[in-house]
Amino acid sequence: xxxxxxxxxxAGPDALRPLVDTVLDALHxxxxxxxxxxxxxxxxxxxxxxxxxxxxxxRDAPHTGTAxxxxxxxxxxxxxxxxxxxxxxxxLVRAVAYGAADPAHPRCAAHLHTPPLAVAVAADLAAxxxxxxxxxxxxxxxxxxxxxxxxxxxxxxxxxxxxxxxALVTSGATEANQLALLLARERHGTLGTTVQTVCAxxxxxSVHRAAWLLGLPEPVTVPAPDGTLDLxxxxxxxxxxxxxxxxxxxxxxxxxxxxxxxxxIADLCDAHGADLHIDxxxxxxxxxxxxxxxxxxxxxxxxxxxxxxxxxxxxxLAAGLLAVPDRALLAPLAHTADYLNADDDTEAGxxxxxxxxxxxxxxxxxxxxxxxxxxxxxxxxxxLVDQVCxxxxxxxDLVEKxxxxxxxxxxxxxxxxxxxxxxxxxxxxxxxxxxxxxGHAVLGRARSTDGRVWLKATLLNPHTTPDDLADxxxxxxxxxxx
Amino acid sequence: xxxxxxxxxxAGPDALRPLVDTVLDALHxxxxxxxxxxxxxxxxxxxxxxxxxxxxxxRDAPHTGTAxxxxxxxxxxxxxxxxxxxxxxxxLVRAVAYGAADPAHPRCAAHLHTPPLAVAVAADLAAxxxxxxxxxxxxxxxxxxxxxxxxxxxxxxxxxxxxxxxALVTSGATEANQLALLLARERHGTLGTTVQTVCAxxxxxSVHRAAWLLGLPEPVTVPAPDGTLDLxxxxxxxxxxxxxxxxxxxxxxxxxxxxxxxxxIADLCDAHGADLHIDxxxxxxxxxxxxxxxxxxxxxxxxxxxxxxxxxxxxxLAAGLLAVPDRALLAPLAHTADYLNADDDTEAGxxxxxxxxxxxxxxxxxxxxxxxxxxxxxxxxxxLVDQVCxxxxxxxDLVEKxxxxxxxxxxxxxxxxxxxxxxxxxxxxxxxxxxxxxGHAVLGRARSTDGRVWLKATLLNPHTTPDDLADxxxxxxxxxxx
Numbered sequence: 001x002x003x004x005x006x007x008x009x010x011a012g013p014d015a016l017r018p019l020v021d022t023v024l025d026a027l028h029x030x031x032x033x034x035x036x037x038x039x040x041x042x043x044x045x046x047x048x049x050x051x052x053x054x055x056x057x058x059r060d061a062p063h064t065g066t067a068x069x070x071x072x073x074x075x076x077x078x079x080x081x082x083x084x085x086x087x088x089x090x091x092l093v094r095a096v097a098y099g100a101a102d103p104a105h106p107r108c109a110a111h112l113h114t115p116p117l118a119v120a121v122a123a124d125l126a127a128x129x130x131x132x133x134x135x136x137x138x139x140x141x142x143x144x145x146x147x148x149x150x151x152x153x154x155x156x157x158x159x160x161x162x163x164x165x166x167a168l169v170t171s172g173a174t175e176a177n178q179l180a181l182l183l184a185r186e187r188h189g190t191l192g193t194t195v196q197t198v199c200a201x202x203x204x205x206s207v208h209r210a211a212w213l214l215g216l217p218e219p220v221t222v223p224a225p226d227g228t229l230d231l232x233x234x235x236x237x238x239x240x241x242x243x244x245x246x247x248x249x250x251x252x253x254x255x256x257x258x259x260x261x262x263x264x265i266a267d268l269c270d271a272h273g274a275d276l277h278i279d280x281x282x283x284x285x286x287x288x289x290x291x292x293x294x295x296x297x298x299x300x301x302x303x304x305x306x307x308x309x310x311x312x313x314x315x316x317l318a319a320g321l322l323a324v325p326d327r328a329l330l331a332p333l334a335h336t337a338d339y340l341n342a343d344d345d346t347e348a349g350x351x352x353x354x355x356x357x358x359x360x361x362x363x364x365x366x367x368x369x370x371x372x373x374x375x376x377x378x379x380x381x382x383x384l385v386d387q388v389c390x391x392x393x394x395x396x397d398l399v400e401k402x403x404x405x406x407x408x409x410x411x412x413x414x415x416x417x418x419x420x421x422x423x424x425x426x427x428x429x430x431x432x433x434x435x436x437x438x439g440h441a442v443l444g445r446a447r448s449t450d451g452r453v454w455l456k457a458t459l460l461n462p463h464t465t466p467d468d469l470a471d472x473x474x475x476x477x478x479x480x481x482x
Numbered sequence: 483x484x485x486x487x488x489x490x491x492x493a494g495p496d497a498l499r500p501l502v503d504t505v506l507d508a509l510h511x512x513x514x515x516x517x518x519x520x521x522x523x524x525x526x527x528x529x530x531x532x533x534x535x536x537x538x539x540x541r542d543a544p545h546t547g548t549a550x551x552x553x554x555x556x557x558x559x560x561x562x563x564x565x566x567x568x569x570x571x572x573x574l575v576r577a578v579a580y581g582a583a584d585p586a587h588p589r590c591a592a593h594l595h596t597p598p599l600a601v602a603v604a605a606d607l608a609a610x611x612x613x614x615x616x617x618x619x620x621x622x623x624x625x626x627x628x629x630x631x632x633x634x635x636x637x638x639x640x641x642x643x644x645x646x647x648x649a650l651v652t653s654g655a656t657e658a659n660q661l662a663l664l665l666a667r668e669r670h671g672t673l674g675t676t677v678q679t680v681c682a683x684x685x686x687x688s689v690h691r692a693a694w695l696l697g698l699p700e701p702v703t704v705p706a707p708d709g710t711l712d713l714x715x716x717x718x719x720x721x722x723x724x725x726x727x728x729x730x731x732x733x734x735x736x737x738x739x740x741x742x743x744x745x746x747i748a749d750l751c752d753a754h755g756a757d758l759h760i761d762x763x764x765x766x767x768x769x770x771x772x773x774x775x776x777x778x779x780x781x782x783x784x785x786x787x788x789x790x791x792x793x794x795x796x797x798x799l800a801a802g803l804l805a806v807p808d809r810a811l812l813a814p815l816a817h818t819a820d821y822l823n824a825d826d827d828t829e830a831g832x833x834x835x836x837x838x839x840x841x842x843x844x845x846x847x848x849x850x851x852x853x854x855x856x857x858x859x860x861x862x863x864x865x866l867v868d869q870v871c872x873x874x875x876x877x878x879d880l881v882e883k884x885x886x887x888x889x890x891x892x893x894x895x896x897x898x899x900x901x902x903x904x905x906x907x908x909x910x911x912x913x914x915x916x917x918x919x920x921g922h923a924v925l926g927r928a929r930s931t932d933g934r935v936w937l938k939a940t941l942l943n944p945h946t947t948p949d950d951l952a953d954x955x956x957x958x959x960x961x962x963x964x
Contacts, residue, residue, distance in 0.1 A: 007598050015600040027495045085600070213840065339927060367575075378560055
């Protein structure tokens with residue numbers, strides 16, 4: 001066997017071209033074979049399909065020069081002898097495309113699981129092919145510069161009046177929440193005391209997980225009877241606590257898309273001397289919408305702000321950020337390893353990247369973001385935000401007009417909670433699972449503060465039409481699980 | 483502006499095809515314009531180039547139907563109005579390809595920074611386009627199944643006799659080390675005591691960072707006079723410590739590629755009742771080499787093993803794993819969020835994925851790994867491992883034969899440390915920086931236990947020829963910094 005070709009260098013693109021063609025063909029074939037938002041059959045059928053595919057003999061693929069037809073069927077997940085690049089790509093990509101819950105399908109609307117833009121996906125191919133690693137300048141000269149410029153520009157959107165806005169690239173708001181708690185822990189570490197996190201009952205589960213990870217006390221939970229942090233209760237909690245405090249507010253909750261009252265929370269934090277982190281994973285990109293950025297008033301008063309451009313930013317995973325008003329706030333992450341940032345190299349002008357992440361090797365997720373922002377501009381991104389928020393309003397209208405359905409509340413962002421009128425919680429959950437296992441629709445679920453279970457449509461697809469929305473409701477009404 | 487196309491669905495591939503063509507053309511143009519392993523000029527020149535590119539007006543690109551020629555030059559990193567997908571891709575991908583330190587170039591050999599295989603990069607495009615997220619089954623039916631099957635098969639390579647081998651997919655060995663320390667912390671949490679980490683001076687810096695992150699005591703460092711953990715010193719350290727202990731051994735150190743004496747370390751751990759984690763980020767894929775897998779004898783005796791297929795596995799970032807002999811060891815990561823893994827959904831058979839990572843949203847890095855393993859087979863991957871290890875032996879031969887150069891030691895894996903005879907440390911470091919800023923070569927640096935600085939060639943490119951290796955030495959000998 002000759003040495004398989006690399007993706008990089010001047011010859012890389014020619015090696016990639018036929019393989020990428022194979023991938024695009026397989027993606028198309030898989031999507032056509034699937035038909036709907038996900039295949040029918042549920043977990044057992046899909047796992048069986050993948051197991052059979054993985055352990056199959058090479059397909060009789062006409063373009064597969066390096067495959068070995070006639071060899072015995074594989075019986076192992078990791079074969080002894082390879083089937084060749086094009087056979088492997090065709091077989092496995094087709095299988096995972098068939099077996100996807102594809103967020104580009106208008107009836108796949110369960111989670112903050114975005115259908116990525118083609119331009120962002122194409123840009124991400126360049127990140128894979130060049131494979132820069134952002135732990136040292138000599139592995140990523142250009143992408144380190146790109147990250148430097150873009151993160152500061154994005155941070156300035158969040159903290160326009162900050163003294164030196166900067167942002168770290170994260171794997172998502174879960175990591176942004178971890179970093180926010182870690183930075184708070186380290187800011188107050190010299191006091192010999194432990195920072196106490198305070199968050200609403202509607203905050204993301206990762207806030208609790210981050211406290212556990214970092215060895216911090218379990219967050220104190222403040223009630224959120226309407227889905228947002230209750231100000232009176234927050235005031236009482238902050239009054240009753242001693243020592244350094246970190247309040248975590250949410251701009252765009254996972255369950256309902258509600259935005260906590262940010263200016264009032266910032267005022268209470270000021271009054272009690274508490275630090276403020278805002279998890280704006282969902283709502284953050286409203287900054288690009290002229291019509292909706294006012295909903296984020298107060299965002300710039302936080303010490304740290306998390307946002308995910310793999311939600312309302314239409315990036316493939318991952319594209320998270322943690323923004324700060326002042327780069328100095330990131331100092332606790334400073335870290336040295338002689339082979340990556342020796343003092344004499346840093347003094348000689350080689351940028352020190354190691355304090356910009358807890359990871360060491362790190363993919364340049366900023367490239368796809370930079371390309372998307374240049375391609376669409378802030379205006380183009382804002383239009384997409386407005387489109388999905390408008391779709392949610394339309395879906396809420398349809399639910400309100402339909403006596404067979406109940407609407408939880410008017411949507412704030414692009415999340416709509418509803419359920420069949422008179423259905424009990426067990427039935428609501430069963431309807432969701434039936435739509436999933438029949439391959440008809442991917443809807444989410446959420447539990448309201450009164451304990452009731454709702455179907456959740458999280459609309460992130462800007463191509464979704466009013467007819468698509470009506471179809472979702474028709475499927476719910478006609479579900480076999482009712 | 484019409485809504486920009488998505489990457490997914492049956493229409494996605496047709497939308498992607500012209501954009502991917504633009505990316506491949508831009509990658510080629512950038513690589514040709516660069517010529518060498520990285521562009522000349524150092525950080526200032528490259529940052530200026532990226533800044534100018536980011537704030538430039540749209541190029542006069544003949545294929546760019548949606549660009550707006552004649553608009554005023556941008557002055558902002560995030561433009562108000564977009565330039566269109568093809569202009570943005572062409573401009574920015576070309577700039578980052580030009581400004582890359584390209585591991586596919588044979589004179590780019592500083593770090594464990596791999597030149598990815600074309601087949602793996604092509605497969606990764608499918609992950610971006612489908613955008614499954616591995617935090618719940620209904621976002622990733624097929625890729626969840628693929629991860630389930632592949633991680634168990636890979637874990638069985640590491641722990642063939644384990645009761646229920648399993649592996650978590652990580653962003654790299656840094657995260658694998660974090661998880662290993664976290665699992666040890668939680669295993670011993672019920673005792674009310676804190677686990678003490680013990681590692682060699684040659685262990686990866688991320689072991690220390692993980693202990694800090696997790697609120698654990700600073701690791702006790704054992705001397706490694708020859709680059710591997712000293713057994714007598716380890717025995718003494720373990721004898722002197724009380725409470726639960728975790729020893730971290732390394733299979734393939736970052737500086738020299740040395741492998742700690744794994745069976746003897748495992749024996750000492752048994753004798754002292756200590757847990758064992760092995761960071762096999764570098765050497766792990768020797769499991770696929772018939773000629774070299776014996777170097778990993780003892781690997782299967784660890785509670786946890788980290789390995790990175792974005793090193794000797796030729797995957798684009800990220801492709802890390804944490805393998806365990808028994809899935810039950812992962813129980814401390816169990817985590818619940820009602821919207822992702824409600825009890826009634828889990829009871830109804832929907833797989834619960836949330837305990838397989840500390841992340842929530844998670845890209846399916848396993849897809850490119852699965853495609854590569856099917857394409858090459860274990861044999862094909864083993865051949866690549868052997869090729870780069872053979873190249874290191876050849877480079878060491880060349881250094882030994884050259885009186886103007888000094889070899890640190892014969893290589894264990896694919897890392898070769900050398901320096902000009904009679905040069906002092908300052909000169910060695912300056913030669914490295916001169917080769918970088920002149921655009922001639924990307925070499926690493928390492929400090930030996932006696933404090934001397936060495937040039938480091940980490941050979942991961944299976945296409946590197948003997949002439950390429952001779953060229954590296956010629957450049958070092960002729961460096962202007964001498």
